[in-house]
Amino acid sequence: GQQLNQSPQSMFIQEGEDVSMNCTSSSIFNTWLWYKQDPGEGPVLLIALYKAGELTSNGRLTAQFGITRKDSFLNISASIPSDVGIYFCAETNYGGSQGNLIFGKGTKLSVKP
Amino acid sequence: SAVISQKPSRDICQRGTSLTIQCQVDSQVTMMFWYRQQPGQSLTLIATANQGSEATYESGFVIDKFPISRPNLTFSTLTVSNMSPEDSSIYLCSVLPYQGPSDTGELFFGEGSRLTVL
Numbered sequence: 001g002q003q004l005n006q007s008p009q010s011m012f013i014q015e016g017e018d019v020s021m022n023c024t025s026s027s028i029f030n031t032w033l034w035y036k037q038d039p040g041e042g043p044v045l046l047i048a049l050y051k052a053g054e055l056t057s058n059g060r061l062t063a064q065f066g067i068t069r070k071d072s073f074l075n076i077s078a079s080i081p082s083d084v085g086i087y088f089c090a091e092t093n094y095g096g097s098q099g100n101l102i103f104g105k106g107t108k109l110s111v112k113p
Numbered sequence: 114s115a116v117i118s119q120k121p122s123r124d125i126c127q128r129g130t131s132l133t134i135q136c137q138v139d140s141q142v143t144m145m146f147w148y149r150q151q152p153g154q155s156l157t158l159i160a161t162a163n164q165g166s167e168a169t170y171e172s173g174f175v176i177d178k179f180p181i182s183r184p185n186l187t188f189s190t191l192t193v194s195n196m197s198p199e200d201s202s203i204y205l206c207s208v209l210p211y212q213g214p215s216d217t218g219e220l221f222f223g224e225g226s227r228l229t230v231l
Contacts, residue, residue, distance in 0.1 A: 031219075033219060033220075035222075040224075040225075040227070041224050041225070042117075042205050042207075042222035042223050042224045042225045043156070043205075043222045044222070045219055045220075045221065048219050088155060088156070090220075100146055100158045100161060100171075101156075101158070101220055103155045103156045103157075104155060105154070105155045106155050
């Protein structure tokens with residue numbers, strides 16, 4: 001079946017540092033999504049990517065859709081304490097009646113003030 | 114986007130009982146899904162809730178254990194039947210809002226229903 005590898009599994013950083021996490025897939029997909037999940041909450045969509053090579057920013061967050069369509073990374077610049085949470089990558093080949101996502105295992109981010 | 118409300122937000126259940134989780138969306142949506150997130154784990158798709166017909170289940174999930182209803186375009190329920198401690202998880206409703214010809218596959222999630230089975 002399809003596999004989605006996300007790394008690192010967890011990160012402990014100092015406030016103000018930059019963060020980078022990535023996902024790789026065994027298959028090609030046409031959409032990459034990055035979500036953040038706070039404790040006790042559902043995942044919230046951060047960034048969506050639709051084209052190979054696409055680079056998209058959302059405030060301090062930047063994500064890119066790899067040129068091979070099998071990978072994506074998410075960068076967070078100048079981290080702050082509220083960045084704490086679990087970040088998930090997800091992929092899909094949306095079209096027609098499809099729409100379900102395959103999720104990575106998540107990157108748990110801890111930020112020390 | 115869409116505003117998604119799930120009830121209950123959490124519950125503690127006894128082994129062998131069943132619990133129904135409700136998902137209400139503030140607008141009509143194309144598709145609705147149910148995901149499970151076991152403790153410390155990622156999200157796994159249980160099924161696609163189809164309006165007016167039987168849900169489409171993923172491998173490892175069956176209708177007898179997780180019956181799903183979707184009577185209209187804004188509401189769905191998931192029942193966790195004959196629960197055991199292994200069913201302790203967060204159950205999440207997600208929706209794909211109708212965006213017209215440029216539908217992009219961006220799913221939005223409810224806040225989840227955290228079930229603990231004793």
